[in-house]
Amino acid sequence: MAEAKRLICASQELPERGLGVRFSVETDRGPTPAFVVRYRGKVQAYLNRCAHVRVELDSQPGEFFDFSGLYLVCSTHGAAYVPESGYCIGGPCKGLRLTKLAVEECDGGVYLLNNEETIHV
Ligand code: FES
Structure with a gap:
């Protein structure tokens, strides 16, 4: 059985609005x-x-923010997403959402939660 919680990376690997x-x-x-x-x-x-x-x-690997650092952006046709919700506020898929994953940060690490559950895509 898979672990319910899986380490993704160290907290320090994720700068504010950075890669x-x-x-x-x-x-x-x-x-x-x-x-x-x-x-x-x-x-x-x-x-x-x-x-x-x-x-x-x-x-480019890890480049998810637009130049303003306010939105996540798709490099293909420029869809812009609100970072907290994944809601698309502009572009060809306006009104749709990215698929959000449950994560938590604790003890200097970032963890994927509910890792044992199958994600349906
Ligand atoms: S593939 Fe992302 S905006 Fe078209």
Whole structure:
């Protein structure tokens, strides 16, 4: 049985609105890319899959924020997402959301929660 909680990275690897950390989660489609970023001090994690077309958001590994540092952005067609909710506020998939993953930060680490549950994509 898989662990309920899995270490993704050390807290210090996630600077505020800086490069995110890419990782992989098990879904009903097999291993699927995901990422975690820090925004307003909190960690936020999502499947690395645009709500528009099933492509990864970052063309350069870890570059998920736009130039303003206020939104997560898809490098393919420019969809902009609110970092806390994954809600798309602009672009071809406006009104849709990224798939959010449960994470927590404690003891200097960032952990994926509910790791034993199958994520449906
Ligand atoms: S694939 Fe992301 S905006 Fe089109």
